[in-house]
Amino acid sequence: MPDDISPAGTVPRAAKPVLPGRFTSRHALWMGLFLAVMVSFTFFADSYRLFQLTMLVVYAVAVLGMTILTGYSGQISLGHGAFFAIGSYATAILMSNYNWPYWATVPVAAAASALVGFLIGFPALRLGGLYLALTTFALAVAVPQILKVNALSDLTGGVQGLTMDKASAPFGLPLTGDQWIYLFSLGVGCVVFLMAWNLARGRSGRAMLAVREQAVAAEAMGVGLAGLKTRTFAVSAMITGVAGALSSIAVQFVAPDSFNFFLSITLFVGLVVGGVDSIPGALFGGAFIEFIPNIANDISKAAPGAIYGVILIGFMFLMPRGVGGAVVNLIRRAAGRGTKAGLAQAPAAE
Amino acid sequence: MNGGQPVLSVRGVVMRFGGVVALAGVSFDVARNQICGLIGPNGSGKTTLFNCISGIYRYSDGDIVFDGSSLTGQPRHRMAALGIGRTFQNVALFRSLSVRENILVGAHHLGRSGFIANALRLPAVRAEELTAARRLDELLELLDLAEVADTAAGSLPFPTQKRVEMARALIGEPKLLLLDEPAGGLNHGEVDDLAELLERIRGPFNLTILLVEHHMSLVMRVSEQVIALEFGRKIADGTPDEVRREPEVIRAYLGETAEEEAHHAGAA
Numbered sequence A: 001m002p003d004d005i006s007p008a009g010t011v012p013r014a015a016k017p018v019l020p021g022r023f024t025s026r027h028a029l030w031m032g033l034f035l036a037v038m039v040s041f042t043f044f045a046d047s048y049r050l051f052q053l054t055m056l057v058v059y060a061v062a063v064l065g066m067t068i069l070t071g072y073s074g075q076i077s078l079g080h081g082a083f084f085a086i087g088s089y090a091t092a093i094l095m096s097n098y099n100w101p102y103w104a105t106v107p108v109a110a111a112a113s114a115l116v117g118f119l120i121g122f123p124a125l126r127l128g129g130l131y132l133a134l135t136t137f138a139l140a141v142a143v144p145q146i147l148k149v150n151a152l153s154d155l156t157g158g159v160q161g162l163t164m165d166k167a168s169a170p171f172g173l174p175l176t177g178d179q180w181i182y183l184f185s186l187g188v189g190c191v192v193f194l195m196a197w198n199l200a201r202g203r204s205g206r207a208m209l210a211v212r213e214q215a216v217a218a219e220a221m222g223v224g225l226a227g228l229k230t231r232t233f234a235v236s237a238m239i240t241g242v243a244g245a246l247s248s249i250a251v252q253f254v255a256p257d258s259f260n261f262f263l264s265i266t267l268f269v270g271l272v273v274g275g276v277d278s279i280p281g282a283l284f285g286g287a288f289i290e291f292i293p294n295i296a297n298d299i300s301k302a303a304p305g306a307i308y309g310v311i312l313i314g315f316m317f318l319m320p321r322g323v324g325g326a327v328v329n330l331i332r333r334a335a336g337r338g339t340k341a342g343l344a345q346a347p348a349a350e
Numbered sequence B: 001m002n003g004g005q006p007v008l009s010v011r012g013v014v015m016r017f018g019g020v021v022a023l024a025g026v027s028f029d030v031a032r033n034q035i036c037g038l039i040g041p042n043g044s045g046k047t048t049l050f051n052c053i054s055g056i057y058r059y060s061d062g063d064i065v066f067d068g069s070s071l072t073g074q075p076r077h078r079m080a081a082l083g084i085g086r087t088f089q090n091v092a093l094f095r096s097l098s099v100r101e102n103i104l105v106g107a108h109h110l111g112r113s114g115f116i117a118n119a120l121r122l123p124a125v126r127a128e129e130l131t132a133a134r135r136l137d138e139l140l141e142l143l144d145l146a147e148v149a150d151t152a153a154g155s156l157p158f159p160t161q162k163r164v165e166m167a168r169a170l171i172g173e174p175k176l177l178l179l180d181e182p183a184g185g186l187n188h189g190e191v192d193d194l195a196e197l198l199e200r201i202r203g204p205f206n207l208t209i210l211l212v213e214h215h216m217s218l219v220m221r222v223s224e225q226v227i228a229l230e231f232g233r234k235i236a237d238g239t240p241d242e243v244r245r246e247p248e249v250i251r252a253y254l255g256e257t258a259e260e261e262a263h264h265a266g267a268a
Helices: A024-046 A045-073 A082-096 A100-126 A128-146 A151-155 A178-201 A203-213 A217-220 A227-249 A261-274 A283-297 A305-320 A324-333 B046-053 B076-082 B100-104 B117-121 B121-140 B158-170 B188-203 B216-223 B239-244 B247-267
Strands: B009-019 B020-030 B034-040 B061-066 B085-086 B176-180 B208-212 B227-228 B233-238
Touching: A024 A045, A024 A178, A045 A178, A045 A283, A045 B034, A082 A151, A082 A217, A082 A227, A082 B076, A100 A128, A100 A178, A100 A217, A100 A227, A100 B046, A128 A151, A128 A261, A128 B227, A151 A305, A178 A227, A203 A217, A203 A227, A203 B117, A203 B121, A217 A227, A217 B076, A261 A283, A261 A305, A261 A324, A283 A305, A283 A324, B009 B046, B020 B046, B020 B061, B020 B227, B020 B233, B034 B216, B046 B061, B046 B176, B046 B208, B076 B085, B085 B158, B100 B121, B100 B158, B100 B239, B117 B121, B121 B158, B121 B247, B158 B176, B158 B188, B188 B208, B188 B216, B188 B233, B208 B239, B216 B239, B227 B239, B227 B247, B233 B239, B233 B247, B239 B247
Parallel strands: B034 B208, B034 B227, B085 B176, B176 B208
Antiparallel strands: B009 B020, B009 B061, B227 B233
């Protein structure tokens, strides 16, 4: 094919083409700084704070799964608590019943939740928007009850749930269990965030965004909707499932009622507060989920729910595009580059 | 009319929407590297025909043969890989994505990397992205889009959006380019630029272009072949001069003008 006769001769070729979403030294600086602070907590924070930080990482990863699904491919899920539960139970069952080491259960939990996500992805092909949201919500309502079923109780522990041994630091490292679990979660979280970011900035992420924006045009460009949507659902479920696995390792206990539909809604709140299509925003979403209920409780023991509601509404008023969007906006303004390109392109372009 | 095997052969294509016949058995051939204009009054079936060729509609009867193989039953997302690129009548850009990202989506079918390769950012992915980015930079220059490359496509003026769509189609290296009213919303100078652009890209990109357009002088200027449709039937097919002299075409267009005037008078 003479396709390579592109008009290169007529146009001066740029020396170095600009890759969207390239990793710049500024990215490296911010990430390095952030990681240094997070790692330093290992040695300064007491075990209660460490547990909270571990859960922050867990919820951030869970929200990240939803970011890929909702922010990138535009599908809404109100049932991601179910994938969180599947990941949690996969880890709990393997550790408790089969004596697997905690770290080996994470890939299995990922695979199990990805498989279920892939299967849920099929109805998602035919259902758009709110109908898909309701279908996933049905899943979230059903899962805790399935976990209580007597026939499965040998495996799941029924209503009682399952308890596990606490992980301890390997290679004789001078760390407490809490410190090690925190570092382990942080490490897994970093890998998952890096992979999600890679996915989002490349060919697959662009295809997801294209489908969200203009499905017909995306198809004309060669994006197969069915394959893309089911795979996106699988990846999203997998990421949230990994969060579930990390949560089991940190809590050392699972029971059906920890995974009621309120968890799904909580994750959805984290998604929106963090910024629907912002990958770093998932961190803020995780922080919101972990800390705001406690803060609300500190402010008023009598009506923590009301305080939580007020804080939530405040966030939505002050940062309608989520914390992630607001931060990107701030950085742009500081860099004096203006905001004409809008924020929605931020995840892939920045 | 032209020697050699046609690159596009439309054979008795029928398209019905319920009881309405939008295309009543349209047939024509387009030779390689030609610009073929498709004209006709509103509702004559031009865009319907486009949507049949690009797989958005499944035609009820007939066949469309592209580059030697039938398009009947091919899924929509296969068309780009077969070599059919297109733009849309009212512009179908990914509005919140930057111009750069919009155009890169056009190269989607040229890539092979899947979810896992992308998540791990394997060297092959990087190489693929670099190749696409290089072509992207050339197209940004060619279509005068370099300055707006990082702007959200939806915030650009309409004529610029049309050029982004053109770039998005061209980066996919199509053999056949379907342009649906590329001159819509353009002023006189911009239409001239467009005509010049079409002349300029067809050679280097090795393109056959099928052009739906109301802007008669543009069609007559750039096309080697013109096909006129009316009520879903072909009423003329030949060189611009031949079609211009065709009594059916004159009648169809004069009729439309008279109707439009009556309509405007009624509205006022």
